[in-house]
Amino acid sequence: MIMTAAAFALGCTSGLSPENVRIADYKDGKSCAISFTFDDGMKEHYTIVAPELEKRGWRGTFWLCCAWIHDDPQLDTTHITWSEVKDMHARGHEMSNHSWSHPNLTELTPEEAWNEIKRNDIAIEKHTGVSPVTFCFPYNARTPALLRLASEGRAGTRKEEFWLGGQHSPDEYLHKQVADALASRSWIAGMTHGINYGYDCYEDPADFTRFLDYVKEREDSIWVGTFKDVAAYKKAAESTQLDIKADGRSLFITPGLYLNPAIFDTLLTMEVITGGKRIKADQDGQPLEVTVRGDKAMFSFNPYGGEIRIRR
Ligand SMILES: [Zn+2]
Structure with a gap:
């Protein structure tokens, strides 16, 4: 048997030296991470998105504005109901905070902004038993002070995202997001609203599931985790x-x-x-x-x- 120099060195030292040990950047030593996140608590997040994610063994992050959530489906057919929120939580999805009523928080007083964030935390906890530990700003509108306020006691807030919405996201654009994340070993978060309805919905809903399949095929290198799971892992790994x-x-x-x-x-x-x-x-x-x-x-x-x- 021909022994290479590297194999010989490992054989001699048994390879167990402190410099050969490190904490992986991502769970299971994957090269990058993707969080699939969905804004505004649309009904289709329950009927289409959650089942499609679960089919692939994944869980998503759903940013809710609780002012829009009701128990009576007759009242509003476009948003999810509380029983659906509860069910998604029980199935392992992250039901998180997108402010109570989706205002531009930078146009409110600090007290009003705090109220928008806190009131939504309390409503979600009331129905799921868990207070959200992440946050997503409506319209991405924030100031450094608001970012501090919304980050307090949380694992993370969504600050950057790629638009995983039909008309804005041809395959080439989505594939580039994945290639760039793999090359730079980054964590990226997709943003999606409605699938069949809403201002940025898909012309063909198959465009959405085709991208999920594209990521699934590369899962050896990509960790698909909820926003909270990846945020918590990254911060803990660094610390x-x-x-x-x-x-x-x-x-x-x-x-x-x-x-x-x-x-x-x-x-x-x-x-x-x-x-x-x-x-x-x-x-x-x-x-x-x-x-x-x-x-x-x-x-x-x-x-x-x-x-x-x-x-x-
Ligand atoms: Zn929104």
Whole structure:
């Protein structure tokens, strides 16, 4: 057998050195992330969008303005009802805050703006049991002060998005968003309103599902997660310190993360360069499931937990 220089080096050192360990940028070591987000609580988000996402194993983020949500479907056929909001939440979608009545928050007093944000949090929590930990500005209108106000106690707010809406989004444009995210290892968020109705709806609803399929085909490299899940992962990954000790045979890693675990309640992915060899890992004495992808071994760990041990 011919041993390459790299394989020889790994064989000699067993490859388990602190410099071969890092927290992955994205869950499961993926190259980039996409969040599918949907604005304004349209009825079709319940009837079309959520089922299409679920078919592909995904969950979406739905920005609600609770002033538009009723319990009586006769009253308003264009927006979702509270029972639909509750059902989507139960199925794992993120039901989040887009302000109470969709005003331009920059035209309100700070008190009025706070009221628009808070009142919507309270209404969503009342019906789902969970207060939103993300926020999306109506019309994207914001000031630095409003951004601070809306970010308080949250994992993130949507500040940039690509228009995943029919007339604005030919395939070439959408494919470029994906290519750019993969090349720059970025997190991108799609913005969609209505599918069959509304000012930016699709000429052909198949254009929407065709893009979902395009992303699905590239899922090996793309993490599709809710806005909250990706925001929490990114912030926790950036903020976690690793204290790593080695004794020649094993690595002992103590993670340190000092964020609010009620908001940043995420597991993180550890990447260990092993040249494709298998390793064993445990945290607080409990075995962790290790997968090998390419030259890396990976496992999920709790950044708020205790010591992680890695060995051959
Ligand atoms: Zn909106």
